[in-house]
Amino acid sequence: MSRKKEMATVLSQEMLAEGIFSLWLETSAAAEAKPGQFLSIYTNDGTKLLPRPISICEIDKEKGALRMVYRVTGEKTGTKQFSELKAGDQIPVIGPMGNGFPLEEAKGKKTFLMGGGIGVPPILELAREVDCAEKQIVVGYRDAHTFLKEEFEQNGKLYIATEDGSVGTKGNVMDAIREQALDAEVIFACGPMTMLRAIKAYAEENGILCYISLEERMACGIGACLGCVCKTKEVDAHSNVHNKRVCKDGPVFLSTEVEI
Amino acid sequence: MSRKKEMATVLSQEMLAEGIFSLWLETSAAAEAKPGQFLSIYTNDGTKLLPRPISICEIDKEKGALRMVYRVTGEKTGTKQFSELKAGDQIPVIGPMGNGFPLEEAKGKKTFLMGGGIGVPPILELAREVDCAEKQIVVGYRDAHTFLKEEFEQNGKLYIATEDGSVGTKGNVMDAIREQALDAEVIFACGPMTMLRAIKAYAEENGILCYISLEERMACGIGACLGCVCKTKEVDAHSNVHNKRVCKDGPVFLSTEVEI
Amino acid sequence: MNMAVNIAGVEWKNPVTTASGTFGSGEEFSEFVDLNRLGAVTTKGVANVPWPGNPTPRVAEVYGGMMNAIGLQNPGIDLFCKRDIPFLRKYDTKIIVNVCGKSEQDYCEVVERLGDEDVDMLEINISCPNVKEGGIAFGQNPKAAESITKAVKKYAKQPVIMKLSPNVTDITEMARAVEAGGADVVSLINTLTGMKIDINRKTFAIANKTGGMSGPAVHPIAVRMVYQVAQAVKLPIIGMGGIASAEDAIEMILAGASAVSVGTANFHNPAVTMEIVEGIEKYMQAQGFDSVADMVGIVK
Amino acid sequence: MNMAVNIAGVEWKNPVTTASGTFGSGEEFSEFVDLNRLGAVTTKGVANVPWPGNPTPRVAEVYGGMMNAIGLQNPGIDLFCKRDIPFLRKYDTKIIVNVCGKSEQDYCEVVERLGDEDVDMLEINISCPNVKEGGIAFGQNPKAAESITKAVKKYAKQPVIMKLSPNVTDITEMARAVEAGGADVVSLINTLTGMKIDINRKTFAIANKTGGMSGPAVHPIAVRMVYQVAQAVKLPIIGMGGIASAEDAIEMILAGASAVSVGTANFHNPAVTMEIVEGIEKYMQAQGFDSVADMVGIVK
């Protein structure tokens, strides 16, 4: 009985690109947070009862604050309501949630930190914290709205792919790797399923240790409802079937243990 | 197609007594408003979809503003949410609604303006506007929280009853009339059903022309759903049965036409 | 782009009508809505004779919706024909008359009487949960539903819409029954029976004890039933239950409804029907649909 | 003032338990809730063998509630007995094991197995709408419900709670059937079958197409059914469906429930069960009730 839902206080909010917002929250969740974990953010609207899982983009332990970068997915959505929050407003959260990236695996290794689309934000805190041999950040965007670019440049060697080719490699993160003839011994990745599938295949072909962060619809966010499962290769010890819970056993999985 | 739901702007809000609030709203409804009419006030909360009917307590045509005085009926209620509104906030309303008091009936007549409990507020604008021979305002409160007392004193001869006897006559408005041996030719009244029943009986016994403002649960507030009916003595022309709609045909009725 | 829909031979200019009982006969709402903009107006249930309805309180708010037990108060068919039909005829919209009764004969009397009137469709309410004999006896029993449909069809000069109750184990069984009885259209859902208790006063919030629940809270149940009925019968469906936005209406259409009715949402926003018409139009434009019919039931 | 309730001979310290499937076996929630404060913990449905459940997406948000089609994923009775029962036994609370199955035999196997385990009550889920044979065949047919109750009772060493589906025409018929079959307690309601369509992706929000709806939106329907069942049978009732506050729980008790389960609300506020226990206590104090039993079903 050590955890609870709490009111986080909005420290600041800004729009990074069309529909992409950056929100700094003061919350006790910051104390324990690790890169790759997420926050369950609740609305203040009684018609929307389920949490929105949003990855932690930056951690400021001193201020006890977390930065969340998120996309507004439509009118009348919870994220739309989040985007209207102003400094001083309160918003209910539970966190930190999930396992986070196993930073120790990258120690002394040549590493890819890969993010695509709205999977880009969690790569930032990861890049800030990971201690590895060659920190190659490979991120993919839709277009020239390359949010967080400056922050990435300060934290590693940055490679960008854009779908429309307006910045960096035209295509996705895999295209960028090929174009730049990059390689690595460890991969940490977050992004859309198609991208994760490609990365998983690439890692397995090349025998690279690869961790991917998955997304699934959630109800409880704490591992109790079995809403958010992903298929696993082996029978999982908790579920006793081929399912793991993204919210609790993940969101970060070893690429070889899940079937996506 | 001349009417619509509109956003009213809160000009000010204050607490008059424990749980009793006074809210000034800027709204186009002020232009046409008459004493005895009400405003349908909606919450900004998607879980509470029905309007709250609140009587108009004061009309300021110049400022285009209406004053609503209302009681917070409990935690988690719509009125509780109203009580949290601050100057500048927006709140959806439709109005003015209903018929209002027939002021012309009081012309040159000795008149009682009677209010009880949360039926007191609409008596204020009535007192300000009615042009009658002897303006006797008789209002009943629970205790010494005699909200609007000063305003009443400026607009007629005021008699107060309180249930606990702390101010004026101990008892209700009927007790006040008896104690002070008052009489009148016309009565306008608003208040709880028990009070209205007593006034109706008194008026009928004494052959006094009496108008009472009724309360009923509403859904549409505009006369379409038949949610808010009251029993009538005669078959009503609209309903073709013994029912009239409080929201549209009322809330003010001739005491002899309704059975309460 | 074509917003018109053809429901059992009646061409509505768009797929949006009002849910019976939430819009009176249109007069009160005509202050807020240009009735010419609606595909059809569906009127409050009318019986052969005036009905007084239930005692008050008749309505209560619930989380994300409301409950009602109006009890089908209505002025009777005579006054309705004299006053309400001529009023609605002034507008360029279809008229759907909702019919209620306590016996097969009651329904048939009203339906026969309406044969001579200038109305476009009849909706037979066999699903009102709020009066002991307001049709629910017919609406929860497939045999009875089929039989009353047959009876009504004998007298009807206009296309007949049978309105189904969601308070059943298997909605498709009911839909098949009215199809077998000769219904031209089915509409669903009527209200779900609910109850609210005032814990401070320790009494029912509605004098009738139970009430019919409606509003956004019931929408997912309505969508499910519309979908199931669309798979089960060939009849066109008028979908309703919790529609409060164009998105809700479109969901219903994608699930299989050829047209939609808007009820409780009118109480929250009297102009909502017009906004829904506009919203459907915008969605069709954005998604490249040429006609409403192209959207009906495409999610399978 | 006495918060304890006696349900079919089992004394709970207060009338609040968790709704099956929303609380796992308590472990995850034990970080947020002092399980010692609950009258009982009701576990996620368990079958004779592990079940993989449905494909994802399994959950969706709806207005004032949610839908799920987990499909009764569970680790099977063996692992459950080894891991989950010992975990719960560390706490001073009653253990109610929810049982699911595809055939009468499946259910009986689990029930028999549990006879040797240290658990307090069994809840038989004959009402899961999300798996083709997750019991709903039993839960929508009174004869089948009676027969499975009888079968289960033959093997059961603990009191048997039969959990009813709201997706029926007449809930009292189902309650009477399980009473006739020898049930010790009835619990209701399970989820209402709903559907949500994503109009932009033109697909179902839930892979299973339909899902079970729960949360505050369904509360009035649950209260109505609890009330109806309370009038129809003598069995104690565990009421659930949309309870998210002490007020909601009290409403259910006044309608006739001897105890209440809290489900979806746990997802919105993991500490809600404890708050509900406290709120009921406060209400009893304020209203002068000496025991929970004094409140049960007093609104008639």
Ligand SMILES: Cc1cc2nc3c(=O)[nH]c(=O)nc-3n(C[C@H](O)[C@H](O)[C@H](O)COP(=O)(O)OP(=O)(O)OC[C@H]3O[C@@H](n4cnc5c(N)ncnc54)[C@H](O)[C@@H]3O)c2cc1C
């Ligand atoms: C572990 C994890 C981390 C994530 N991190 C981020 C992030 O850093 N930034 C970001 O913008 N997005 C992130 N997402 C996606 C984000 O959760 C959804 O975009 C968001 O929940 C949508 O909510 P809404 O209010 O906009 O939409 P609504 O349509 O109002 O949502 C309705 C319901 O569906 C759920 N939902 C809708 N879309 C998704 C989705 N794609 N994934 C999971 N649930 C969904 C919502 O949580 C809510 O319960 C993450 C998802 C997961 C699982």
Ligand SMILES: Cc1cc2nc3c(=O)[nH]c(=O)nc-3n(C[C@H](O)[C@H](O)[C@H](O)COP(=O)(O)OP(=O)(O)OC[C@H]3O[C@@H](n4cnc5c(N)ncnc54)[C@H](O)[C@@H]3O)c2cc1C
């Ligand atoms: C014509 C008329 C004029 C009124 N004028 C005033 C006034 O000037 N000041 C004032 O404080 N109150 C007035 N009332 C009563 C006021 O409408 C209710 O107290 C208020 O609606 C309660 O809403 P809530 O949000 O507090 O309660 P909730 O419990 O949140 O309300 C739930 C639903 O029940 C309805 N409701 C609850 N109580 C009542 C009630 N007593 N009468 C009608 N509907 C109710 C609400 O409108 C809402 O739809 C008036 C009522 C009517 C009919």
Ligand SMILES: Cc1cc2nc3c(=O)[nH]c(=O)nc-3n(C[C@H](O)[C@H](O)[C@H](O)COP(=O)(O)O)c2cc1C
């Ligand atoms: C106040 C009210 C009165 C109603 N009266 C009728 C009626 O007379 N006949 C009928 O068939 N349905 C009646 N209904 C049911 C609606 O037509 C509709 O089926 C139901 O409310 C679901 O739609 P909604 O959620 O959009 O309101 C009534 C509903 C409400 C809320």
Ligand SMILES: Cc1cc2nc3c(=O)[nH]c(=O)nc-3n(C[C@H](O)[C@H](O)[C@H](O)COP(=O)(O)O)c2cc1C
């Ligand atoms: C995610 C989820 C999983 C559920 N799993 C089960 C289950 O395994 N067995 C069961 O009998 N009921 C199950 N239910 C139904 C609940 O126990 C409960 O009957 C229903 O959700 C209504 O209560 P609520 O509105 O408080 O959630 C589940 C409900 C949810 C939301």
Ligand code: FES
């Ligand atoms: S969201 Fe409930 S188990 Fe993951």
Ligand code: FES
């Ligand atoms: S509230 Fe609808 S008729 Fe009065």
